[in-house]
Amino acid sequence: MNYNQNSNHNFDKRITAEKFKSFLLPRLKKLSKYTSIFIFVLLWQIFAGYVYPRFNPMAGNIFPSPIKVACMGVDLLKRGELLVSIWDSVWRVLAGFSLSVIIGIFLGVLMGLHQAVRDRIKIIIVLLRPVPPFAWIPLGLIWLGIGSAEIIMVITISGVFPMALHTLYGIEKIDLKLRQAAVSLGARRWVLLRKVIIPGMLPELFSGSRLALGFCWVVLVGAEMVGSVSGLGYLILDSRNRGLPQMAVLGMVLIGLAGFGMDHILMMVKRRLVPWSIDSGKM
């Protein structure tokens, strides 16, 4: 009995050790992938904190070190400014992005349904797409004034074109044979839509929405810099007025992280919904 218990105990120990190993090793391997980041931050700190100030006494005002940036982040977090800015930017992007997805899919489906409609709308899109989304900002400022409405309008415009075009590609891509097969097997309108057309469109929809989301982030920063008094873009611009370069770097890092995170979430949803499509240009 005693012996049995002991061996059991040993066995447990071994299992925990193995578990621990299997827990730790892949994670360590994963971490080793990020060595370049550590080296990068380290070099940045050494250069900005110790080397550059020797050459240039104004270095702290031009080239902030990562520690300073982190301190700035903590400081802003304590004052509550940081979360407010992040939240402002994120909800604007989400609002503009979802609007552009809705309008884009609507336009795309409209184009996919009828040849004549497609020709007309496509020409308008082709003519309007090369106009930089930033160029809409002054127009938005005149129409809607400074504030979230103007920013959301500009973001929506920037996202609509990729979304509409990719919806159209998705519809064009659906295999006619699959549709005919489904119809000949007795699929009616609703079943056809749910089982054949929507799954066929989804990969293109996701690649369109990924493009649109990327555009939305870029345009958000520009729009917030020109016509807004809150958000991450404004934080960056305001750093110049306050003479705090570390705030600008902090804003850049946060925007990068938030953009990266949103893209990641979108790709996760994609993997869930469209497991059969390979995502190209995986981050």
Next chain:
Amino acid sequence: MAKCKKIISEIKKLDVIVLLLIIWEVFSRWIYPGIEPQAKIFLPPPSFILKEYWQLLSSNILFHHIAASFKRVLFGFFLASLFGVIFGFIIGLSRRAHEQLRIICNIFRPIPPIAWIPISLLWFGITEKQQYFIIFIGVLFPVLFNTSEGVYGVSAHYKYAAQALGVKGLSLVKRVVLPAALPRIMLGLRSGFGYAWFIIVAAEFVSAPNGLGYLILEGRNALVTERIFVGMITIGIINLIFYYFLTKLENWIAPWKKIAFIR
């Protein structure tokens, strides 16, 4: 005859645009001012925009702004594509470099080039260099990413086949890797060029004494809305023309992968 018919059918597609323009003209010329006294500022009719366009064009102001923006875009694009293609090749050719550097690229890539404006103003001041820098940053990442992915993604079968036939070193890169990666590299260059025109507007909003972005912002500050439209139309036309020629160029350089101007 067939060509004639095709052109006519192309022109027929423009009917909705013409209709929209007529509605816009009628609405903002006669109906809207009755509702809103400031109508001319909010939505000027197309004919006013054309008049403003002609004025700016004939007084050479527009040309001056176009030249300023052009210089910035071309110079920044040239530097960035040189850097991007060379480094992209280096990253793509070595597996280890690809693994490590791709992460750093992925940190920088989601940061919009616009976000670099304030910090670059600190570094360079309000100068041409700062504008070049912003364009450089904006173009660099699409070019770098697409080049390295294109080079990295060249099928190993091609390389093995070439190596088995005795191709080595630089000539392997020149004969096998470059042609196979070319469509992807050109895609990066094309999107980078379009991107440069997007960014230049925002860069010129914040800090520039001239350029098309400045023209647009000036239109807003002086409440001459026509000028905003003039700037938008001009950039749109330039972008469209360049896009057309770049697709032509791409089909000429890499004829094994045809792409359409309008997909």
